[in-house]
Amino acid sequence: MTASDSLPPAWEPLTPRGVAAFARAKASRLSLVQFLVTLIVAAAVVWLLYDGCFPAVREAISQMPAEGEIRSGKLIWRGESPRLLAEGRFLAFIVDVDHAGDIRSPAHLQLEFGQDDFLARSLFGYATRRYPHSGILPFNRTELLPKWDAWQPALLALAAVGVVVSLLLCWFVLATVYAGPAWLVGFFANRDLKLCASWKLAGAALMPGALLLAGAVLLYDFGVLDLVQMAFVFGGHLVLGWIYVVVSPLFLPRHFTTVVGGKNPFVPPPVA
Numbered sequence: 001m002t003a004s005d006s007l008p009p010a011w012e013p014l015t016p017r018g019v020a021a022f023a024r025a026k027a028s029r030l031s032l033v034q035f036l037v038t039l040i041v042a043a044a045v046v047w048l049l050y051d052g053c054f055p056a057v058r059e060a061i062s063q064m065p066a067e068g069e070i071r072s073g074k075l076i077w078r079g080e081s082p083r084l085l086a087e088g089r090f091l092a093f094i095v096d097v098d099h100a101g102d103i104r105s106p107a108h109l110q111l112e113f114g115q116d117d118f119l120a121r122s123l124f125g126y127a128t129r130r131y132p133h134s135g136i137l138p139f140n141r142t143e144l145l146p147k148w149d150a151w152q153p154a155l156l157a158l159a160a161v162g163v164v165v166s167l168l169l170c171w172f173v174l175a176t177v178y179a180g181p182a183w184l185v186g187f188f189a190n191r192d193l194k195l196c197a198s199w200k201l202a203g204a205a206l207m208p209g210a211l212l213l214a215g216a217v218l219l220y221d222f223g224v225l226d227l228v229q230m231a232f233v234f235g236g237h238l239v240l241g242w243i244y245v246v247v248s249p250l251f252l253p254r255h256f257t258t259v260v261g262g263k264n265p266f267v268p269p270p271v272a
Contacts, residue, residue: 049156057093071177073131080099087107113139178206
């Protein structure tokens with residue numbers, strides 16, 4: 001059995017040994033497994049949007065008056081103000097033309113529509129943005145509800161594609177950055193790890209954190225994790241990638257230097 005036979009097949013990126021196996025695999029194998037992992041993450045994000053966010057959006061639209069619009073940077077609102085349009089665990093929609101602050105929601109993200117701007121408020125602070133002064137935007141259920149029902153599947157598909165593409169691009173950049181540290185670990189640990197193999201190992205080391213994040217997104221949707229815990233998990237999934245970059249090279253075979261002439265100079269010649 002050769003040294004490389006001690007590694008498992010490059011299919012599972014869950015253990016340091018499994019991540020190290022990708023250093024010996026083809027780049028196409030790494031790309032395939034990365035793509036499958038991005039699909040898992042995208043599925044978790046799409047489910048969070050579909051189950052946790054989109055119902056509140058549809059409810060808010062259905063509670064709007066039959067007439068209303070945003071014209072010349074002003075909200076033309078024909079209903080009661082302040083008014084809570086919809087409230088879920090993640091999203092809340094409020095119309096408060098004067099931003100009096102009479103309605104507050106425990107939702108993780110609160111969107112409040114005023115006379116001249118809308119306000120986004122969360123645990124991490126708030127931000128305001130003024131309405132565009134050009135064009136007319138509908139702000140009524142008559143126009144928005146059919147459009148939302150028609151565009152919801154497309155928005156979910158667009159979110160899935162965005163997650164897959166952004167993850168693959170980020171992993172390519174991060175693997176390029178992490179390849180140097182992975183190679184240094186292999187060099188000082190006397191492991192058989194070249195720079196190209198270090199890049200593949202670094203790319204594989206990013207997948208365990210992504211799987212952790214996908215599981216956390218589902219737990220967040222189910223109410224097991226709150227917003228603060230989710231933020232800690234997001235930071236932890238980055239740290240997990242660093243740990244795998246440092247630890248995984250230690251599971252590679254040791255590097256043995258070939259002696260010139262095929263003889264070991266420290267072994268005495270046989271006695272005739």
